[in-house]
Amino acid sequence: MKKIAYTSSKVLFYIYSALYLFIMIFSILSYFEYKFGIQIPFIEVIENRPKIKVPILGLRINIPLNYSILIMWSAMSYYAIYFYSFKEFLKVFVKKNMFETKSLKRLQFFLILNVIPLIYIIILTVSFLISGSAFRLEDDYFIVLAHLVIAFLIYLYLDVLKKGKHIQEENELTI
Amino acid sequence: MPIIVNLDRILAERKMKSKELAEIIGITTANLSILKSGKAKAVRFSTLEAICKALDCQPADILEYVEG
Numbered sequence: 001m002k003k004i005a006y007t008s009s010k011v012l013f014y015i016y017s018a019l020y021l022f023i024m025i026f027s028i029l030s031y032f033e034y035k036f037g038i039q040i041p042f043i044e045v046i047e048n049r050p051k052i053k054v055p056i057l058g059l060r061i062n063i064p065l066n067y068s069i070l071i072m073w074s075a076m077s078y079y080a081i082y083f084y085s086f087k088e089f090l091k092v093f094v095k096k097n098m099f100e101t102k103s104l105k106r107l108q109f110f111l112i113l114n115v116i117p118l119i120y121i122i123i124l125t126v127s128f129l130i131s132g133s134a135f136r137l138e139d140d141y142f143i144v145l146a147h148l149v150i151a152f153l154i155y156l157y158l159d160v161l162k163k164g165k166h167i168q169e170e171n172e173l174t175i
Numbered sequence: 176m177p178i179i180v181n182l183d184r185i186l187a188e189r190k191m192k193s194k195e196l197a198e199i200i201g202i203t204t205a206n207l208s209i210l211k212s213g214k215a216k217a218v219r220f221s222t223l224e225a226i227c228k229a230l231d232c233q234p235a236d237i238l239e240y241v242e243g
Binding site: 091 | 180196202206207209214215217218219222
């Protein structure tokens with residue numbers, strides 16, 4: 001079961017990485033099609049708005065050619081790191097000896113990654129307050145809440161691992 | 176730690192090398208070194224028995240309590 005979960009996370013990471021690279025490359029190329037009219041496959045410009053057609057998955061992704069693209073790229077980069085870290089997190093449970101400093105570091109990194117969206121949501125809420133617009137409970141809030149729940153569970157795992165590491169060290173020092 | 180391991184002294188008295196003792200009692204020299212340096216958290220009775228047998232001594236000759 002653990003191996004299936006780890007293998008699935010690996011597959012998920014590689015699929016996402018391929019999609020990430022594809023979107024990154026073609027979002028840059030879409031600028032050239034938009035600006036110079038160069039015909040580039042998988043890109044179409046409709047009403048001055050470039051779109052990327054993702055093969056196999058059949059997705060059509062709107063590419064904003066303003067500062068929003070930075071938010072899109074940073075979100076995509078975050079999830080590329082997130083899925084990699086998720087894969088590494090599951091690897092801890094597959095390993096024969098899981099009570100290692102390396103495993104603890106992996107879990108700590110994954111914990112931090114799950115807390116990072118909190119910063120984003122704070123900025124989002126502050127921007128609502130500064131702009132004076134009516135507060136809207138967007139999907140982003142639920143995604144962040146899910147990340148925080150995951151962070152809490154990882155925190156508990158981390159505690160178990162720390163205690164396990166301590167017991168193992170004591171056991172290793174029993175001659 | 177207030178428990179002192181006097182293995183070095185007993186080994187010197189018996190003119191035995193650490194490597195020899197490790198081989199006789201069936202532990203690695205690294206573990207014997209941990210035991211000698213006082214870094215060990217616990218000693219198994221089986222290990223203590225093997226050491227006493229190999230060095231022909233009592234547990235009290237090896238372990239000493241020093242108030243500190």
